[in-house]
Amino acid sequence: MTTISSDLQYGKIKVKHFIQLILIVNGGTQGSRVNNNMKIAIAGFGALGARLGVMLQAGGHEVTGIDGWPAHIAAINTKGLTVVKDNDAPQKYFVPVMPASEVTGTFDLIILLTKTPQLDRMLTDIQPIITDTTKLLVLSNGLGNIEVMAKHVSRHQILAGVTLWTSSLIKPGEIHVTGSGSIKLQAIGDADVQSIADALNQAGLNAEITPDVMTAIWHKAGINAVLNPLSVLLNANIAEFGTAGNAMDLALNILDEMKQVGASQGIKVDVSGIMTDLSQLLKPENAGNHFPSMYQDIQNGKHTEIDFLNGYFAKIGHESGIPTPFNALVTRLIHAKEDIERVKLAKQQENFEI
Secondary structure, three states, X not given: OOEEEEEEEEOOEEEEEEEEOOOOOOOOOOOOOOOOOOEEEEEOOOHHHHHHHHHHHHOOOEEEEEOOOHHHHHHHHHHOEEEEEOOOOOEEEOOOEEOHHHOOOOOOEEEEOOOHHHHHHHHHHOHHHOOOOOEEEEOOOOOOHXXXXXOOOOHHHEEEEEEOOOOEEEEOOEEEXXXXXXXXXXXXXXXXXXXXXXXXXXOOOOEXXXXXXXXXXXXXXXXXXXXXXXXXXXXXXXXXXXXOOOHHHHHHHHHHHHHHHHHHOOOOOOHHHHHHHXXXXXXXXXXXOOOOHHHHHHHOOOOOOHHHOHHHHXXXXXXXXXXXXXXXXXXXXXXXXXXXXXXXXXXXXXXXOO
């Protein structure tokens, strides 16, 4: 094991730490080392952003996290980011994290992991650090992200991708990770996608360039449209959802409607392929022990991305004359759950600003 000593300066905090150049938090493989170190910002340094940030830092890149949760920022900058992988002992990592208003300088790559409803605001807030040569890779769940990005930067700067890496945010400054993952990406314009893929693979992120990212994005949206809302409604992690006798029937109800909507938009949805991936994700060694992000958002009283998953299918279906009763019902139930949990949290905190 190789270690390097590094000083981290953020505000008045200076931390002396050692970066272990073994990818403790990954479940993939670290490819051949190449001299492709980049300056990378991760906009949306929550559960997944933190996991990717630690891996990218361990891979030799200079990483800055951008987030809007003050308690999370303070915890990481004062005590470090705590990462627990499976049943291993907790590990501490030091990555500078700050709100968008405090980020300065320029970056080779900005990875966008902001929730889709907040993407437009995030891009507005980080505009000062985006130059004509900055590449922006969106890995956020949901549909419609590329259209939002195109309002802020030229198409030759945009890369779109999907990722199967997972992570859970336990409390400010602490994440739990399990299993492995991958990233598929494509340049929307003429950006140098190979250099970005190389940088990601330098950190063991299992990145692969795909010629048809929209199909991959819809594929991932199909996975999320099943696992995210149903984990919330059934109060189950991914593996527990799989133990339901009608789990795959519920999945097919969602996906069959999605396939019809996708066809109306020129997208070929491979339902059997999504079902195959779902069966793999149910396994504990992959992502089975993981609670999807929508479950975590509900528990924290946040609005979810349901309108950009099942709600998106229902909306386009309505506009196209395609019946989507199951997705429409799932969307309404999640919105009801949002309201219920937010009221519960408000009462617990004696704060009725709902």
